[in-house]
Amino acid sequence: MLNNKVSRRQAAKLIGATAAGAFLPVGLWAAGPSRILRAIPATGEKLPVIGLGSALTFDVRSGSAAAKVVAEMIALFVQQGGKLIDTSPAYGNAESVIGDLAYKAGLTKSLFLATKVWTRDKLQGLAQMEKSLQRFRTRTIDLIQVHNLSDVDRQMTSLNDWKAKGRIRYTGLTHSERKGHGEMERAIRVHKPDFIQINYSLMDRAAAQRILPLAREMRIAVLINRPFGGGGIFQILAGKKVPAWAAEFDCHTWAQFLLKWIVSHPAVTCVIPATNDPKHLADNMSAGVGRLPDPKTRERMAALFVGF
Numbered sequence: 028m029l030n031n032k033v034s035r036r037q038a039a040k041l042i043g044a045t046a047a048g049a050f051l052p053v054g055l056w057a058a059g060p061s062r063i064l065r066a067i068p069a070t071g072e073k074l075p076v077i078g079l080g081s082a083l084t085f086d087v088r089s090g091s092a093a094a095k096v097v098a099e100m101i102a103l104f105v106q107q108g109g110k111l112i113d114t115s116p117a118y119g120n121a122e123s124v125i126g127d128l129a130y131k132a133g134l135t136k137s138l139f140l141a142t143k144v145w146t147r148d149k150l151q152g153l154a155q156m157e158k159s160l161q162r163f164r165t166r167t168i169d170l171i172q173v174h175n176l177s178d179v180d181r182q183m184t185s186l187n188d189w190k191a192k193g194r195i196r197y198t199g200l201t202h203s204e205r206k207g208h209g210e211m212e213r214a215i216r217v218h219k220p221d222f223i224q225i226n227y228s229l230m231d232r233a234a235a236q237r238i239l240p241l242a243r244e245m246r247i248a249v250l251i252n253r254p255f256g257g258g259g260i261f262q263i264l265a266g267k268k269v270p271a272w273a274a275e276f277d278c279h280t281w282a283q284f285l286l287k288w289i290v291s292h293p294a295v296t297c298v299i300p301a302t303n304d305p306k307h308l309a310d311n312m313s314a315g316v317g318r319l320p321d322p323k324t325r326e327r328m329a330a331l332f333v334g335f
């Protein structure tokens with residue numbers, strides 16, 4: 028799944044087939060706004076800094092109207108240069124729907140598909156990973172992560188074995204709450220995964236204390252989950268204006284403000300906001316182009332969020 032190129036004909040088909048085409052001019056896509064990329068330390072392979080989450084948002088019934096929106100979202104994501112989609116067998120129907128829709132649109136190879144293993148049993152874990160391969164209709168999955176560090180020591184032996192056999196390209200570990208950071212630190216040191224995925228946002232900066240510096244020191248790629256704290260932050264920010272100085276780093280909305288703050292941390296490889304609104308997706312993707320805040324500006328940004 029290394030190829031991020033979508034042919035012009037394929038793109039035109041996608042744009043024509045989606046409502047997304049209504050607000051993204053083909054010219055803009057064809058010119059390709061230059062995306063900010065980050066290298067995966069283990070290999071040097073580059074990923075765009077804005078990815079896509081799928082918990083709740085993509086848990087829809089196959090063939091439903093909601094699934095059509097998901098198809099539109101995946102097409103728009105690829106059309107705007109997106110690559111990494113994060114999912115899990117724990118997200119209801121999301122993994123199946125993503126695998127199915129990406130395959131039908133001919134986009135599986137344009138994506139970097141990240142899923143998880145989530146069980147406390149070796150054989151069940153292996154069966155779950157086989158199912159993920161079937162759902163993605165592929166022979167190799169880009170990344171499988173141990174979801175919430177569940178049964179991490181046993182599941183990592185399976186992931187390392189699958190990586191050695193070429194059935195996955197990268198191994199990973201995830202958690203999304205502060206209470207998991209101590210165990211994440213231990214697991215990073217013991218298992219040396221290719222990726223970790225952790226919660227980090229302007230509302231929750233704890234990962235910057237130990238996890239992000241450790242990942243940087245050990246040359247581990249970092250995915251960031253819950254960048255909007257699950258979304259509630261937008262109610263708090265409603266009616267508040269984005270500061271005018273944010274334009275200095277090409278930021279015009281609160282979503283871009285929150286995302287640019289995250290991806291300007293030097294340890295971060297890619298952030299995975301979730302949405303099922305095409306306009307929000309386009310907004311989030313805009314955080315992956317243009318300038319990023321420098322360290323001093325990051326502090327200024329953080330000062331606005333004290334007490335959140």
Ligand SMILES: NC(=O)c1ccc[n+]([C@@H]2O[C@H](COP(=O)([O-])OP(=O)(O)OC[C@H]3O[C@@H](n4cnc5c(N)ncnc54)[C@H](OP(=O)(O)O)[C@@H]3O)[C@@H](O)[C@H]2O)c1
Nearest residue numbers: 080081082201203252253254255256257258282301302303
């Ligand atoms: N343990 C784990 O491994 C773990 C745990 C948590 C999350 N994750 C991963 O991380 C992903 C992201 O975390 P999350 O889903 O908890 O929450 P999130 O990305 O922090 O927030 C999602 C919410 O933000 C809203 N939103 C998105 N873009 C917006 C925009 N531009 N403007 C206004 N509202 C916007 C969405 O509503 P709309 O749909 O209306 O846009 C949605 O309700 C998950 O989907 C999952 O893939 C992993």
